[in-house]
Structures are given as structure tokens and as C-alpha cells.
Amino acid sequence: MVPFFAYTTVFLLIPTLVVVIGAFLSGGRPTLGNVRALTEPAVISATQHSVVLSAVTAVGGAVIGAVLAYAVSTARVDGVLRRFVASLCGVLAQFGGVALAFAFLASFGATGFLTTWLAKVGVDTGPGLWLYEWDKGLMLVYLYFQIPLMLIVFLPAVEGLRPQWREATETLGGSTWVYWRRVAAPILFPSFVGATLLLFTNAFSAYATAAALVSQGSPLLPLAIGNTLTSEVILGQENIGKAMALEMVVVVAVAMTLYAVLDRRSSKWLAP
């Protein structure tokens, strides 16, 4: 356990403390000015965009990923299909950043091969700028890693549904619909919501993919934080960046606390 605690201390606890303390300092003196700066229109807008982007891709990814998880759960446990999909999702869930952004640019960008091919067959998709907008292209790109992540996180819950529950429902007079509505859905609900929260935090804290695609402005909170650390225009405002980071920490902490509560409940129900 010592290496684990050492690791989390150096890479989680200390940075969090630096962020928390820095958020309330300016020029070495205590202040609430940094936190007050969170109410500025640009920061509020970035927060709203981040929340919307994260929520939409979390819910979209959760719904599609859950359906796929159920489909995978019906395949043979030791079958090739199941192992292939699980392995593929493990890779895709981690496939973000510049490489993912480039992959989408190469496909859907202004000169991407799909855009070019569609133009050749007479379908005009416009200049392809939608790909660079946070509420269009970025949502699509985020779904690319959100869906496989949902499959990985939610599959154990779906696999935890015992055949006896369906059969008991049937012998007691219930249909398939009754089973899903009265038994399976309530049992899976905490896991589903918990996984959705996990997806939310995953998208909320993603930086590299957004940074690679969005070159104009800082429409998202992680980009705004990065901007305070690197932009010459607002150089010296690192502590405002720390205040925004604190905001992110709070949002993620709340989401993860809810996730932990829900996970504890569902793990009691779905324990092997």
C-alpha cells in the first residue's frame, strides 16, 4: 500500500492542495478575488459549455453504451466476439487527445476523406467548420471515447443480472416487459446513473482532445484553465486558473461521491 499512498500523495493530494491554497492567494496574500473571478461572464460561459458538453456526451454515451453492453452480454462469455469487443473498447476508451482529433479531421475535416468523397458524389457538407465547434464536432468526438468507456464500466452490472430473476418473474406471471420494467431496470439504475456520472467527469476533465480541435478562444473550462497558465495576454493570472481548477475539483468530487454511493448500493445487489 505504501507505493499507492506515495503515488496518490505526490500526484493527487499535493496538486489538489496547491490548487485549493492557490485559489485563495494573490501575490502571496489571502484573497477571495480569484474565486470572485469565477463569476466573470467568460468563466461562467466556459463552465456552462463544459457542463452541457459533459452532460450530453455522458447521457448519449451512457444510453448507447448500455445498449451495446447488453448486446455484448448476450454473446458467449468465452467467445471471440465478446473478448474482441471488450479489448477494443479498452483501447478506444483511452484513445483521446491529438491522435483522436487528427483521426476525425482526416475523416470529417474540410479536406477529410469522407467530406471529399461525399462532395464527389454530390453531397455538399459545407466548409466542415462544425467539427471545430464545442457543441457539434466536439460532442461527436467525445462520444467516440464515452461509448466504449460506458460499455467497459456498465458491462459487469449487466452481467450481474441473474437468469433466475427473469425466470422468477415469468413463473410469477410477468412478461419480458414486466421483467425489464420492474426488475432489471430498477436493479441496473444505480449502476447506470453511477456510470453516467463517471462519463460526465471523464468529459468534464478532458483537455487534450478539445485543445487539439478548438483553436479559437477557450469555450471550455479545461481550456480556460490552460489559457491562464500559457497565454501571454493574461499572464500572471495563474491563481484565477487555480480557482477554476478548484471549481472543477468540486464538481468532480460531487459527481464521484454520488458515484461511490450508487456503486455501493448496486454492488450489494449484484454481488456474485
Add this chain to the structure above:
Amino acid sequence: MTSMTSTDGQGVAVQLTGLRRTYGALNALDHFTLHIAPGELVALLGPSGCGKTTALRCLAGLEDPDSGRIEVGGRDITSVPTSRRDMGMVFQAYSLFPHMTARQNVEFGLQLRKRSTQERRTRAADMLDLVGLSDQADKYAHQMSGGQQQRVALARALAIEPQVLLLDEPLSALDAKVRTQLRDEIRRIQLTVGTTTLFVTHDQEEALAVADRVGVMRAGHLEQLAAPEELYARPTSEFVADFVGLTNRLPGTAVDGHADVLGGRVPLLDGSATSGEVMVLVRPEGIDIAADPAGDATVLSGSFLGAHGRVTAETAGGHHVVVQVPSSAVAAYPPGTRVRLTARGDRALAVRAE
């Protein structure tokens, strides 16, 4: 389907005729036929893969037979879906809905039948009282022991007043003491409500203890169906004699309906080989043992089993013979003791010596 309530002690007859069910090359059921009288508890017993669970699942509608006919109360239900068969089922384990309390589990089937809240509450309370769990009504499955969970599952199955009660190895996941307690309770409750019941188990003691009749299955068909005492005392095949209870296989000679074996003469059961060299299947309690320095057997070991004990001895011919003795007598036969073994006059099955 008209539901006959079992609480009035009027069970319905079940008839399975010529059921066949194959899984690839495996014949899980091979022209399986079984009749269960109204209110009767029949146990299906057999080794893994003999088809006993498949037979129960076909009756429940959870498996479709390839051919054959299933009748309950005189009505053909072969193609009726599970949800409309009106059967209560208790599974091996983990069948309670984990997000519901014990009471909610018991009420579930009644809710599906649109019973009023008051009726549901009363019925659930009665059922939980019947299985001795009135004080656990608000507990969730993960807050109850395995035995309690199975009691709730039984209450849930009985709450809907099923025509037939199906028990699919309901005790196999429990420890020995709880298993015995619950086994006796199942029998008590079944006799109280009078529901026609099919009980599947691989535990012969369980089957012999609870059932009106026991069906021993082998390779998808019934090898023998009889009352427990008859099954034990008069097995009709070598398989049944071997599978039910402990049996010694001893060489002997069959003559005129008798066999000379182990220094004694035993009458043979119907179906036995009637002449020549045979193997006689003799129960441990069908052999007398006596310490005798001139005896031709030597004690190998003795074991204390509570109410009685067993002594294992080796004959001059190299056969190991298990003899049942009073538990207090085990100590009288330490390993190495020379003993004389004699087969008593109980009827035994003889099969052709290979």
C-alpha cells in the same frame, strides 16, 4: 387458465408424456414420462446431467421439449408460456429480487395479478408467517442468510397459490444443518397447503426424506419411480441400487430365487439374475459382523456416524465390505481384528457377474 387454489388441499394432477429434449448430440430427456397425483410430492433424483432439471424446466415452460405432452389438471399446457402456467418455483439460490424487501418479493406475483393492496399485505404476511419469517419482512436479500432467502423464495412461490410447486435443488447452496431444517419445513408446508410438487435434487437423503415418491433418473429417462422405502429396499436395477443408499457388491451364486453370498443365503428381488455366478448387491445393514479369530475377513477401518457406525472389512477374496453397526459397537472392531461376516435374509438384487 383457471387457478385451483392449493391451500384447500386440492392439488392437481401433472402428467408428462414422452418428453424429448436434446442439446446437440445430448439427449437430456429421452421419452420421459411421469405422473404426479394431486397433492403429491415427487422428487426427481439422479446424477448431474441425467435430465432431472430439464424435466422440471419443461414443466415450468422455461424449456421447450422437442416432442411430448405436458398436462396439468387434465389440460394440455405444452405450448402455454411460462407466465401463464400458474406455477410457483423455488430456484437453487439467488432468485430473490435484490431491490425489494422480503414482503415486496412475496407480494410481487400478487401485484401482477392485480390483487388489492390489502389482500397483498395480508397474503404476504400469512406466507411469511408460514415460513417463520414474519420478523424479516422488511429485510433485503443481502441482509438475510441463505436459508432465510430460500424461505422467502418459498413464500413468494406459494403466495400466488400455484397449481404446481417446482423446487429446483432449493437446498443445495445451504449448509448441512440449515438444509435439514428447511427440508423438513418444506415437507411440512407442502403437506399443509397440499400443492402438487415436483422437487429436483441430487441429494438422495433429501429426496428420500421429503417425497411421497422418488423418481431415479438416468440418461434422460426414469429408471425407477417408487415410494422411498420401496426404492431403497427393492431397487429394480443395479443403477438404482448403487445410486440410492450404500451397497456392497459381493460375489455369490444364484439358485432358485436365492443367492448364496458371504456365508449366508438371501432371497433375490424380481429382476435379479436367477442362476450362476452373480454379483449380489447387499446393503451395509444386511450383513452381520462378529469378532472371530477364525473369521476370514479383517477389519480395515471403523467410522462413527452419530446414530450408527460403519465398519469396513476386507474378505479373503479381497472384497471390501461395509457393515452397519450400532455406534457403540464401532470401538469393538479396531483395524486388524479378524471377523466373520454373514449376509442376512433381506431381499437383495443380483446382477450377472462380469
